[in-house]
Amino acid sequence: MKFGMSFLKNMLKLLYSKKSKSDLIYLFENIKEDKPNAAKEYTKKLKEYIELLITNPNMGTDCKNKSLKIKCKILIFRSHLIFYRLRDTKITIIRVKNSKENYNTKL
Numbered sequence: 001m002k003f004g005m006s007f008l009k010n011m012l013k014l015l016y017s018k019k020s021k022s023d024l025i026y027l028f029e030n031i032k033e034d035k036p037n038a039a040k041e042y043t044k045k046l047k048e049y050i051e052l053l054i055t056n057p058n059m060g061t062d063c064k065n066k067s068l069k070i071k072c073k074i075l076i077f078r079s080h081l082i083f084y085r086l087r088d089t090k091i092t093i094i095r096v097k098n099s100k101e102n103y104n105t106k107l
Contacts, residue, residue: 012089012090014093015091015093016092017095019095020094020095023095023096027080027096027098046080046082046096050075053091058073060082061073062074072084079099081099082096
């Protein structure tokens with residue numbers, strides 16, 4: 001049985017882990033120090049991009065392609081990597097890390 005995108009959108013739920021919420025706050029605060037308006041705009045666009053996962057849950061690449069041993073997917077937004085898991089009807093954002101960081105030890 002095939003379902004349309006509207007059905008899929010109603011079925012998938014987007015969740016943020018505590019660590020990913022902390023990552024977003026940290027990201028916002030770092031940008032805000034020098035550019036308060038840019039911080040708001042960047043985090044807004046980042047969240048909008050993350051929300052695209054609701055209708056395109058497989059748009060990221062597998063973590064194993066980046067030599068990570070955990071089962072997840074990675075979505076790239078500018079200089080940030082969004083690590084997420086897709087299970088059943090839930091998309092969980094695990095972490096949001098700067099691509100220059102050693103993120104392998106922080107997952």
